[in-house]
Amino acid sequence: MTAPTTAPILTAPPAISALGLRKSYGDKVVLDGIDLTIPEGSIFALLGPNGAGKTTTVQILSTLIAADGGQAQVAGRDLTREADGVRAAIGVTGQFAAVDNLLTAEENLLLMADLQHVPRAEGRRRAAELLRRFELTEAARKPVVTFSGGMRRKLDLAMTLVGDPRIIFLDEPTTGLDPRSRRTMWEIIRDLVVADGVTIFLTTQYLDEADQLADRIAVLDRGRLVAEGTADELKRLIPGGHIRLQFADLTELDAAARHFGAAARDPEELTLRIPSDGSIPTLRAVLDVLDDAAVRAESLTVHTPDLDDVFLTLTGHGTPDTTTEMAR
Numbered sequence: 001m002t003a004p005t006t007a008p009i010l011t012a013p014p015a016i017s018a019l020g021l022r023k024s025y026g027d028k029v030v031l032d033g034i035d036l037t038i039p040e041g042s043i044f045a046l047l048g049p050n051g052a053g054k055t056t057t058v059q060i061l062s063t064l065i066a067a068d069g070g071q072a073q074v075a076g077r078d079l080t081r082e083a084d085g086v087r088a089a090i091g092v093t094g095q096f097a098a099v100d101n102l103l104t105a106e107e108n109l110l111l112m113a114d115l116q117h118v119p120r121a122e123g124r125r126r127a128a129e130l131l132r133r134f135e136l137t138e139a140a141r142k143p144v145v146t147f148s149g150g151m152r153r154k155l156d157l158a159m160t161l162v163g164d165p166r167i168i169f170l171d172e173p174t175t176g177l178d179p180r181s182r183r184t185m186w187e188i189i190r191d192l193v194v195a196d197g198v199t200i201f202l203t204t205q206y207l208d209e210a211d212q213l214a215d216r217i218a219v220l221d222r223g224r225l226v227a228e229g230t231a232d233e234l235k236r237l238i239p240g241g242h243i244r245l246q247f248a249d250l251t252e253l254d255a256a257a258r259h260f261g262a263a264a265r266d267p268e269e270l271t272l273r274i275p276s277d278g279s280i281p282t283l284r285a286v287l288d289v290l291d292d293a294a295v296r297a298e299s300l301t302v303h304t305p306d307l308d309d310v311f312l313t314l315t316g317h318g319t320p321d322t323t324t325e326m327a328r
């Protein structure tokens, strides 16, 4: 037998791992056994509707509250036995933010640097760098109370970064922001991973946010993870694809509808929605049927399932807030 010639593959330990996390408030079970493995240098999204248990998960993993059961390691440290070590490695931004509205942006950052025991000169340097990076330099000396929602979120995140954390928890980082500010936040978040190699654990109610940002997504519903994977993997989990045919008038629509038994007919929109996997043979078959029947469609679009479909299928309910926000 010859000795192996290749070096053993060293895989980095996960930034966050959890097994069987549980939490109840009185009779109400909020987390019902959550397992997570999040690799270093990745963006993980915990996606769920209001009240699903997202904030509770962040609060437990960031040592703010204790779980009733299960175990977790964050930055290689045990959550309960080495809580101080966990705190030193993480930053938390979100619904329980530390921004003081009466102070200026700069004062908030310097205060945070002080609290983190960053030496005075280094604190000033980091504050200036963060203000520049988040395009807050001009507003640096203004009280935060005058800031827009987007500026406040940026400052909140900048304050988290003063301590140079390796793992960042972002609890609903773009809730309530207008579409433009959301895009800016997304760019900042992406850049953190690319430029600094940090790990990001974000919670969101927005399917498009998880789709845009996350390497992996877990869907949380009523305290349980109902699915986990990349956005594409999740989309593949479910059927729901269809071909949409648009017609010029009701006569053409009705003529077509007679040939597609399973199709949904929408007389107002003058469309026919035919369940389909979107493959070439099924497309060809649809076009052949239309040709044979001498029916003319104005346009044809193929719809592959998106995260909305996944969410609906997995949880049995939609995310009304998401729909409202995305429709703005």
Ligand SMILES: Nc1ncnc2c1ncn2[C@@H]1O[C@H](COP(=O)(O)OP(=O)(O)OP(=O)(O)O)[C@@H](O)[C@H]1O
Pocket: 025, 030, 048, 049, 050, 051, 052, 053, 054, 055, 056, 057, 205
């Ligand atoms: N301190 C508490 N005492 C009692 N119930 C609580 C407490 N904190 C959270 N809950 C309940 O636990 C459930 C999950 O709350 P959590 O804030 O984790 O949900 P979420 O997914 O973050 O929702 P949202 O998107 O609305 O922030 C909710 O029903 C909430 O009312």
